[in-house]
Amino acid sequence: MAGTYRYRIGQRDIDASLRARLYTMGDLILGAAGDDADMLGFGVSDLNTGNASWVLSRMAVELRRLPTRGEDMDIYTWVSDYGRLFTTRNMTLADEAGEQIGAAVTLWAMIDLDTRRPLDLSPLSNRATSLVDREPPIERPRKVGSFECTSEQRYAVVYSDIDFNGHVNSMKYLEWMVDTLPAEALASLDALRFDINYLHEATLGETLTICSGTDSACPVVTHHFDIRNAAGTSICRATVTPL
Amino acid sequence: MAGTYRYRIGQRDIDASLRARLYTMGDLILGAAGDDADMLGFGVSDLNTGNASWVLSRMAVELRRLPTRGEDMDIYTWVSDYGRLFTTRNMTLADEAGEQIGAAVTLWAMIDLDTRRPLDLSPLSNRATSLVDREPPIERPRKVGSFECTSEQRYAVVYSDIDFNGHVNSMKYLEWMVDTLPAEALASLDALRFDINYLHEATLGETLTICSGTDSACPVVTHHFDIRNAAGTSICRATVTPL
Incomplete structure (x- = not known):
């Protein structure tokens, strides 16, 4: 089973270039995952009755272009495999x-x-x-x-960062990372790939450190990010690469 | 002329209480304003060809309850008057x-x-x-x-705060304000009114100060906010009151 979910890019979804924010694209992709899991009867609301929830472990996204305000976008999503601990869900936009x-x-x-x-x-x-x-449609x-x-930049987690799972919204990490990039790097990110690894949770009130570095030795400029908690433990790592 | 615009509250729109964020409600209200102005032929894209744009001066919102994930919400909007400098646009949800x-x-x-x-x-x-x-449907x-x-809290404006007008998104101020409230104050804000005044613009890289105070002498607890720029000038003021 697979499903298609349509979203319209609204005024709130765009940046000064009038294109959808990277953050919004990721949020809509995860929204399609949530909507489809609900349709299949194992969404968060079903799981919560059994005191369980889905958490994102890794995510890769490739975008050929960022849609603009008023555009409709169809996200087609399907689950391709289950392991004992992980399941793979794919999307095409x-x-x-x-x-x-x-x-x-x-x-x-x-x-x-609980645990x-x-x-x-x-x-x-x-x-x-x-x-x-x-x-899967991409690597x-x-x-x-x-x-x-x-x-390095410090960030204190606030109320608006917290999602329905009671922890930091997965895409907030990406937003904080992208926000550290200079404007010229952002402008070149129309077509890109990002890989993001979720290692630990973060919750309200925690102070995090956003570390970044740019690897100019790569064939294309690659932006590396690592978000650490107060104990110095990496909680989220990502790379962003122009395509 | 008036229009009705439908939005579905998605996974990305809710907080840990599974209700729509205040920020999202405000953003959707402003999105309906944008969509309706477009329909009438004087939206931002029309105005930009003449090098002009709409900016929000004041806003009042009363909410009886916050919708939850999966709910559809219809925003009906109309313009009730024009002055020489201001126009009034109303919404019911x-x-x-x-x-x-x-x-x-x-x-x-x-x-x-430009100017x-x-x-x-x-x-x-x-x-x-x-x-x-x-x-107008409310005061x-x-x-x-x-x-x-x-x-007082400091905040440095980043890329993700900037909207299609090239300045801080109007609802970001509200988000920063609400984020300073303690959890118990947030929990009591299911039904509320907020009044927000926009006095000056803020742009990328500016450091702002978010001042807050709670007036317990009022019949109901009223939260006051004032956001100032580096020169000490108030750029945005608001009050939030439970209903």
Whole structure:
């Protein structure tokens, strides 16, 4: 089973270049994942009755262009596999002309809401019928390693960063990272790939450090990011690369 | 002429209480204003060809409840009057059952994008036909005065705060204000009124000070906010009151 979810890019979704923000694109991709999981009967509202929830482990997104205000975008999404701890959900993004403007691959774990520990996915009763035999549309999310941190910024987590799971919204990390880039780097990010790894949760009131570095030795300029908590533990790492 | 615009509250729009964020409600109200101005042929894209744009001067919003994920909300909006410098645009918000869950009154000025100075609204050729003879649904936006500032926080404006007008998104000020409130104050804000005054613009890289104070002498607890720029000038003031 697979589903298609339509979103219209609104005034609130665009930046000064009148194109959708990267943050919004990621949020809409994750929204389609949530809507489709609901349709399949294992969305967050279903899981919460069993005191469990989906959490994002890794995500890769490739965008050929950023849509503009008033454009409708269709996000087609399907689950391609289940492991014991992770499931892979894929997305393709099409504009009104049916042209593919982007794609995503996401890896999810299910956690117990009290212990915050991962749960075994094997007992998902409807797992066989919900799988679609179609490969991920782009390379799976890469593991993001360490790098030389050339800039550090502090950030204190506030109310508006917290999502329905009671922790920092997955896309907020990307927003903080992108916000550290200079304007000229942002302007060149019309077509791009990002890989993001979620290692630990962050909650209200925590002070985080956003480390960034740019690797000019790569064939294309690659932006590296690492967000650490007060204990110095990496909680989210990402790379952003122009395509 | 008037229009109705439908929005579905998505996963990205809710907080940990699973209700729409105040920020999102404001953003959707302003999105309806933008969409309707476009329909009438004097939206931002029309104005930009003449190097002008709409800017929000004052806004009052009353919400009876905050909608939850998956709910459709209809925003009905109309322009009730034009002055030489300001025009009044009104909104009512209805849920799927047709129940009114909120209302808003907004005052707008038109600025020249180079000088950032207000323009005379008199030459708007279609002004007569676009007016609707219907009073604002709630009390017009109040002038927010000075108050005793009991808490101050610094904030540096980043890329994701900037909207299509090239300045800070009007609702970002509200977000920063609400983010300073303690959790128990936020929990009591299911039904509320806010009045917000926009006095000056803020742009990328500026460092702002968010002053707040709570007036317990009022019949209901009233939260006061004042955002000042580096020169100490108030750029945005607001009050938030439970209803």
